[in-house]
Amino acid sequence: MDKTNSLYSEVEVNLETAISVGLTENEYLKVCEYLGRTPTYTELGVYGVMWSEHCSYKNSIKQLKTLPRSGGRLLVDAGEENAGLVDIGTDEKGKRFAICFKVESHNHPSAIEPFQGAATGVGGILRDIFSMGARPIAAFNSLRFGELDSERTKFLLNGAVSGISHYGNCFGVPTVGGEIYFDDCYFDNPLINVMAAGIVRADKVATAAASGVGNPVFIVGSSTGRDGIHGASLLASREFDEQTEGMRPTVQFGDPFAEKLLLEATLELIESGAVVGVQDMGAAGISCSTSEMSQRSGVGMKVDLDKVPLREKNMSAYEIMLSESQERMLFVFDKNKVQKAIEICNKWDVPIAQIGEVTEGGMLDIWRDGKQVCFMPADSLVLGGGAPQYTREAIKPKYIEEAKKFDASKIEPKLSTEEIFWKLLKTPTIASKKWVFEQYDSQVGTNTVDIKSGAAVLRIKELPEQGIALSIDCNSRYVYLDPYNGTKIALAEAARNLVCVGAKPLAITNCLNFGNPYDPEVYWTFQETIRAMGETCRLFDTPVTGGNVSFHNESQNRAIYPTPTIGMLGLIEDLNKTISNGFVKENDLIYLIGYTYEDDLINYNLGASQYLKLIHNDNVANITSININKELDLQRLMLDCITNGLINYAQDISEGGLAISLAEKTILSNNNLAAFVDIKEIDLTNNKYNNLLLFGEFQTKVVITCSEENALRLHDFCSKYSMDCINIGRVQKEVFEIKDILKTSKEQLVKEFNSLANIMK
Amino acid sequence: MKYGIVVFPGSNCDRDSWWATAICSKQDAEFIWHKDKVLPAGLDCIILPGGFSYGDYLRCGAIASHSSIMKEVITFANKGGLVIGICNGFQILIESKLLPGALLRNASLHFVCKDIFLKTMNYSTPFTSRIEKNKIMRFPIAHGDGNYFATPDLIKELEDQNRIAFKYCDQDGETSQSANPNGSLNNIAGIVNKKGNVLGLMPHPERYSDPALGCDDGISIFDSILDSIG
Numbered sequence: 001m002d003k004t005n006s007l008y009s010e011v012e013v014n015l016e017t018a019i020s021v022g023l024t025e026n027e028y029l030k031v032c033e034y035l036g037r038t039p040t041y042t043e044l045g046v047y048g049v050m051w052s053e054h055c056s057y058k059n060s061i062k063q064l065k066t067l068p069r070s071g072g073r074l075l076v077d078a079g080e081e082n083a084g085l086v087d088i089g090t091d092e093k094g095k096r097f098a099i100c101f102k103v104e105s106h107n108h109p110s111a112i113e114p115f116q117g118a119a120t121g122v123g124g125i126l127r128d129i130f131s132m133g134a135r136p137i138a139a140f141n142s143l144r145f146g147e148l149d150s151e152r153t154k155f156l157l158n159g160a161v162s163g164i165s166h167y168g169n170c171f172g173v174p175t176v177g178g179e180i181y182f183d184d185c186y187f188d189n190p191l192i193n194v195m196a197a198g199i200v201r202a203d204k205v206a207t208a209a210a211s212g213v214g215n216p217v218f219i220v221g222s223s224t225g226r227d228g229i230h231g232a233s234l235l236a237s238r239e240f241d242e243q244t245e246g247m248r249p250t251v252q253f254g255d256p257f258a259e260k261l262l263l264e265a266t267l268e269l270i271e272s273g274a275v276v277g278v279q280d281m282g283a284a285g286i287s288c289s290t291s292e293m294s295q296r297s298g299v300g301m302k303v304d305l306d307k308v309p310l311r312e313k314n315m316s317a318y319e320i321m322l323s324e325s326q327e328r329m330l331f332v333f334d335k336n337k338v339q340k341a342i343e344i345c346n347k348w349d350v351p352i353a354q355i356g357e358v359t360e361g362g363m364l365d366i367w368r369d370g371k372q373v374c375f376m377p378a379d380s381l382v383l384g385g386g387a388p389q390y391t392r393e394a395i396k397p398k399y400i401e402e403a404k405k406f407d408a409s410k411i412e413p414k415l416s417t418e419e420i421f422w423k424l425l426k427t428p429t430i431a432s433k434k435w436v437f438e439q440y441d442s443q444v445g446t447n448t449v450d451i452k453s454g455a456a457v458l459r460i461k462e463l464p465e466q467g468i469a470l471s472i473d474c475n476s477r478y479v480y481l482d483p484y485n486g487t488k489i490a491l492a493e494a495a496r497n498l499v500c501v502g503a504k505p506l507a508i509t510n511c512l513n514f515g516n517p518y519d520p521e522v523y524w525t526f527q528e529t530i531r532a533m534g535e536t537c538r539l540f541d542t543p544v545t546g547g548n549v550s551f552h553n554e555s556q557n558r559a560i561y562p563t564p565t566i567g568m569l570g571l572i573e574d575l576n577k578t579i580s581n582g583f584v585k586e587n588d589l590i591y592l593i594g595y596t597y598e599d600d601l602i603n604y605n606l607g608a609s610q611y612l613k614l615i616h617n618d619n620v621a622n623i624t625s626i627n628i629n630k631e632l633d634l635q636r637l638m639l640d641c642i643t644n645g646l647i648n649y650a651q652d653i654s655e656g657g658l659a660i661s662l663a664e665k666t667i668l669s670n671n672n673l674a675a676f677v678d679i680k681e682i683d684l685t686n687n688k689y690n691n692l693l694l695f696g697e698f699q700t701k702v703v704i705t706c707s708e709e710n711a712l713r714l715h716d717f718c719s720k721y722s723m724d725c726i727n728i729g730r731v732q733k734e735v736f737e738i739k740d741i742l743k744t745s746k747e748q749l750v751k752e753f754n755s756l757a758n759i760m761k
Numbered sequence: 762m763k764y765g766i767v768v769f770p771g772s773n774c775d776r777d778s779w780w781a782t783a784i785c786s787k788q789d790a791e792f793i794w795h796k797d798k799v800l801p802a803g804l805d806c807i808i809l810p811g812g813f814s815y816g817d818y819l820r821c822g823a824i825a826s827h828s829s830i831m832k833e834v835i836t837f838a839n840k841g842g843l844v845i846g847i848c849n850g851f852q853i854l855i856e857s858k859l860l861p862g863a864l865l866r867n868a869s870l871h872f873v874c875k876d877i878f879l880k881t882m883n884y885s886t887p888f889t890s891r892i893e894k895n896k897i898m899r900f901p902i903a904h905g906d907g908n909y910f911a912t913p914d915l916i917k918e919l920e921d922q923n924r925i926a927f928k929y930c931d932q933d934g935e936t937s938q939s940a941n942p943n944g945s946l947n948n949i950a951g952i953v954n955k956k957g958n959v960l961g962l963m964p965h966p967e968r969y970s971d972p973a974l975g976c977d978d979g980i981s982i983f984d985s986i987l988d989s990i991g
Contacts, residue, residue: 165872169903170813172773257771257816264770348770441874441903443968444811446777449975459973461780575973 008371009040010316017041021048027388034380042317042366042373046381049230049284049322050291053551056387059517060549063391063530067544068537073506074545079384080296081208082128082279084545085200086507088571089463096202097462100134103142103195103472103511103567105550109251110192114159118192119167119254123326125196126171127280130263131329133206133270134198137447138458139168140472141178141194142511142565146187148428148759153182156190157436158760163254164194165439170256171263174448175440176456178472182428185480188555193511195472195567199462206270208279209296210332210358215276217290217301217356220269220345221262221328223311228252228285228324258327265348266329272344274337281328287321287381289330290364294378295385300363301378303356317368332358392517394524403481406620408606409692413615417691418742423614424656424695425663426755430610432667435757452581452668454497454652455568459575467572469503471495475655475697476561477608482623483528486608487564489623489699491536492631493652494568499635500650500702502578502642503570505540510547510566515559517551525562533564539628542568561619577642582669583731584648589711590675590729592658592682593637593718594701595630599623604696610655611695626699634700637721641704646714650704659694659738661703666736667749674746677729678739691741705731762805762990764790767834767850769825774811774847774967781967782808786983793830800833805990806843807834809850811903811965821864821906822852831857843887843986844959848904851951851961860954860961861919862911867904868944874903876976877942879950879964880930883923886953887989888960891981897934898978900964902942907963909945909952916946927951927962 011017018028021044031039031047039047049055057064069078073087075098083102090096106121122139129136143160146153157180168175173196210217228251269275277297279289286308290301305320315323333341338354345352359365364381366374380386413420424430442451450457455471473494479486495505512529515522537544547567553560572578599605599622606612607621641647653661662675679693706714711727718725729739737743764782768775775792783790791801795814800807814825825831831853838844838859846854854860867873879898881889892898911919919925927950931940936948943963951962966979 162871169872169874169905170771170773170816172812255816257813257818260771260773260813438875439872441872443874443901443903443965444773444777446780446968446971446974449973 006372007040007375008373010318011041013038013041013044018044021045022052023048027051030388034386035376040373042321043376045318045322046287046374049287050381051387055284055288056383057549058388059390059392059551061383061389063527066530067534069544072541072543074543075202078544078546082131084507084509085132085205086545086569087202088460088468089466091463098200098202099197099468099569100129100132100200101195101197101509101567101569102128102546103193103509103565104548105511105513106192106194107189107513107550107553110160111190113251114156115163116251116253118160118163120252120326121192121194122164122167123254123256123259124282125194126173126259127282127329129196129198130266131206131208131278131280132200133204133267134200135267136173136196136198137445138197138456138470139173139175139194140470140567141175142191142472142474143178144181144183144186144191144563146182147184148182153187154760160192161436161439167254167256169441171260172444174442174444176442176448176451177470180433180436183561185558185560188557189553189560191513191553191560191563193565195509197470197569199460204270206275206278208293209277210293210299210301211297212276213299213358213360215332215335215358216338216354217303217358218331218333218352218354219308219328220265220331220350220352222255222258222325223309223351224320224323224325224328225311226315226319226323229319229322252324252326254326261348261350262327262329265345265350268344269331269341272340274333274341276332276334278329278331281330283324285323285325291378291381293330293332294362294364295382298362300359300361300365301356302359302365303367305366305368307353307355309351309353317366317373321366392523393520394527395520396524397521400481403620404622407603408612408621409603411615417694420611420614420695421659421742422752424610424660426752427610427614428756428759430656430660431755432753433756434754435760450501450581453501455501455503455570457501457572457578465574467575467578469498469501469570469572470567471497472565472567473497474563474565476563477619478623479529479564480561480619481608483525483562484532485623485625487529487532488536488626488628490564490566491533491540492626492628492699493654494566495540495635496652496702498568498570499638500652502639503572504639505542505568505570507545508537508542508566508568509545510564512549513553513560513563513565514551515554522559529562529564536628539632577645579642579647580649582649582665583673583705585707586673586731586733588648588705588707588731589727590677590731591704591706591714592701592726592728593704593723594634595627596724597624597699600696600698604690604692605698606692606696609657609695609697611657624699631700633721634702634723637717637723638702641714641717646710646717647704647706650702652702653698655697657695657697658703663736663749666746667753672734672746673731674734674736675729676732676737679728681728682726694738762788762987763803764788764806764808765793765801765804766790766808766810767793767795767830769795769812769814769828771814771816772810772812774965778808778810778967781970781979782983785970785980786987788987795828795830798829800837804842806845806986807837809844809846809853811848811850814849814853822849822856825853826856835859838959841956841958845888846961847965847967848963851963852906854959854961859959860952861915862909864906865908865910866906867908872905873942874901875942876901877964878930878932878940879927880934880936882925882928886926886957886960888982888985889926891985891988893981897930897932899969899976900966900979901968902964904963907943907945909949911946919952924953925949926953926960
């Protein structure tokens with residue numbers, strides 16, 4: 001332990017300092033073992049951040065490795081690069097194209113500074129995409145807040161939406177979809193999950209590995225300041241408490257214009273052939289990018305921190321290594337092409353500075369003020385290398401069995417069916433999100449075909465016949481009650497939203513938001529989620545391309561519902577066949593298609609529903625044990641119907657059930673068409689129909705319309721796939737009607753549906 | 762004919778303008794870098810595209826109006842060359858004094874991206890001659906600062922001289938306040954200069970020029986330009 005003397009440590013390191021940077025006693029001992037000595041203060045800080053939950057995935061990686069992470073159309077295995085890469089086909093000249101996509105969380109920063117937190121979340125995910133050489137073509141988000149009845153929640157919603165709008169609009173990526181939920185469990189811990197997708201020529205993908213001893217290492221982009229220090233290690237890797245408010249300086253500050261310049265410069269650099277490897281700097285900044293890029297090729301780096309352009313005076317090695325200043329990239333250039341790289345950066349007015357070079361031996365050798373401050377094996381720092389990996393204790397939470405005993409269909413609501421309908425329609429989780437989405441530029445890039453459906457549809461200019469669809473989904477109320485089936489339902493819903501626009505699901509990315517992993521009950525829900533995801537993705541043949549885990553989403557008061565947000569990518573082979581996002585023709589027939597579960601008959605799938613939340617103000621009851629094979633049959637049926645031009649529109653049944661699903665489509669149809677339905681036609685309970693059927697959130701079912709001429713063929717197709725096919729109504733003019741229950745004008749529906757805009761005024 | 766599309770570092774509709782002119786309208790189109798000090802030869806029309814030219818942390822378009830390429834664009838316009846500024850391009854034209862008035866923060870104080878309806882007020886400009894008479898067009902808007910403002914005298918002058926090219930309206934062509942998405946005076950969506958060779962508008966014709974996206978009302982502006990160049 002006396003070999004420190006050759007290295008400089010500004011502060012004497014001991015167990016106490018180790019704990020202050022977020023390490024445990026055992027982890028500190030492990031660091032000393034790797035180094036064969038006491039670490040310097042800077043080294044300690046780097047281990048602290050690299051072994052934090054946020055960077056090391058130490059409590060999740062063993063579980064994540066059980067997921068299907070390769071195969072299908074995946075061009076790289078999960079975790080190998082900054083984002084997943086999926087083959088979408090070749091153009092007439094034989095050039096192969098891929099979609100690069102990923103979802104990430106920016107929960108903790110957004111809880112204390114929503115505007116910058118959300119903005120830099122968008123910036124971070126965009127850098128993951130373009131650091132692979134892909135031009136971003138779409139952004140999405142999944143946002144969750146407490147109930148919208150408090151000023152704090154309104155402040156958070158307004159801040160997050162403004163932040164996303166500010167960053168995405170200026171950068172020039174269309175924000176084409178997302179979901180927003182309001183539930184009390186997110187009051188202290190809002191979730192800001194952001195997803196982006198980009199397109200790249202498969203043979204032009206950049207790698208995040210350094211190689212070639214002697215090649216120079218450059219920082220490209222903004223200068224480095226003190227913002228974001230300890231963002232990953234202390235803010236994002238623990239729960240909120242009374243100290244959290246004082247951590248606002250750990251939130252980064254975003255500059256979308258700098259990011260736009262960095263995008264153009266990065267793509268031009270990659271195109272020029274000067275780039276050996278590139279990685280964006282997000283969490284853990286220089287520490288993470290230098291160690292991960294080195295480790296991937298088994299090399300080391302010698303870095304002189306005096307060369308890093310700084311925006312503040314007197315920054316220490318520790319601060320520079322841990323800064324999370326935004327809009328920066330680490331590049332390794334071919335040593336013979338440096339001049340070309342400098343010219344490109346000068347053209348775009350993007351700062352560029354050489355800070356070191358690639359070395360043999362796998363060591364990170366860091367200097368500041370002529371003193372050596374770090375000399376540590378890159379491999380010992382990173383996930384998959386020396387970073388710790390744990391399996392935590394898991395215990396099934398007691399509430400789960402308790403909640404199942406509740407029979408939601410037995411409640412006697414004090415409201416009429418009609419009153420329930422109107423209340424559901426304007427509840428913020430269900431109501432129109434127009435107030436939010438109109439603040440996002442959804443069209444820049446001129447690829448946006450449809451954003452009104454459950455999945456966004458984009459054309460691909462490079463492959464004119466084709467398109468892609470992307471969805472982002474998770475109803476966490478289900479996951480809370482039954483993590484295993486709830487996760488399957490989230491995946492099924494994401495896939496159903498894709499097939500409803502005619503897209504075949506190809507791959508997923510996930511953002512796993514949970515509470516404290518050291519709580520055995522939380523860990524059990526995490527394990528169950530992963531088990532369900534592995535099984536379902538194997539059956540769907542949609543491998544997991546990557547994503548992120550966000551633990552510690554809890555405060556002293558409450559933990560969030562387990563929330564595994566699923567981003568799913570689908571391919572549309574023939575864009576001309578994609579179907580409309582609303583009703584098309586008067587007198588088209590409305591059908592309910594799908595598989596009937598036993599629960600559909602017993603409790604109308606009211607468990608976890610928005611109906612139950614409204615009537616009972618709680619999240620209880622049994623949820624459907626979804627059958628993924630049946631779900632697959634339904635999805636194949638849908639694709640078959642769409643390919644054969646049988647149906648004019650399709651939609652799944654989600655929050656609020658059938659009644660809300662039909663009302664939403666009536667509202668979104670760009671014409672004066674509306675739905676007429678008679679629920680007596682729904683022969684689920686041998687004609688003992690119940691009004692509650694209207695609000696059941698059925699799985700493995702969709703609502704479609706087709707012309708009378710196609711009705712017979714539709715029945716044939718459904719029997720081929722053994723799916724029920726029930727005509728429940730037809731499309732009529734102007735009046736929305738549920739026979740004997742509700743009759744209203746489209747105008748009235750629109751008015752009630754726009755409740756969010758009034759709340760946010 | 763040949764379009765020149767100016768690329769400021771923060772332009773983000775430059776490639777969309779290229780797609781609309783080169784692919785949809787099938788004309789020559791080339792990019793012009795903001796640091797250039799001469800224009801390419803043989804240009805018939807210059808497009809200042811949408812985006813956030815220099816980040817727009819200062820007044821939108823203010824820095825762009827001082828860029829070296831804008832000196833050339835101003836000379837080109839003063840000689841009668843056709844110039845069209847879309848969204849941020851409109852803001853730059855105003856900051857460069859090629860068009861009068863000001864574009865303020867939207868009345869809602871929020872960025873707004875949605876489809877709006879447009880009424881063509883003057884069919885005799887080089888940018889509007891091929892628009893079908895009395896057709897109410899559907900265009901998308903996407904801006905935070907599109908609230909057109911001017912002194913009463915200037916508004917009167919614009920109205921009297923028939924220099925308001927487009928007004929926001931509803932589906933039936935009524936230029937009502939409820940159809941005004943940003944608070945613009947007199948529902949003004951686009952204006953031309955005195956000579957009629959410079960058009961600035963907030964809505965994005967280039968975004969609705971390709972039938973593959975479900976609406977191509979915008980192509981009529983590029984058809985008009987082509988027609989006037991001959």
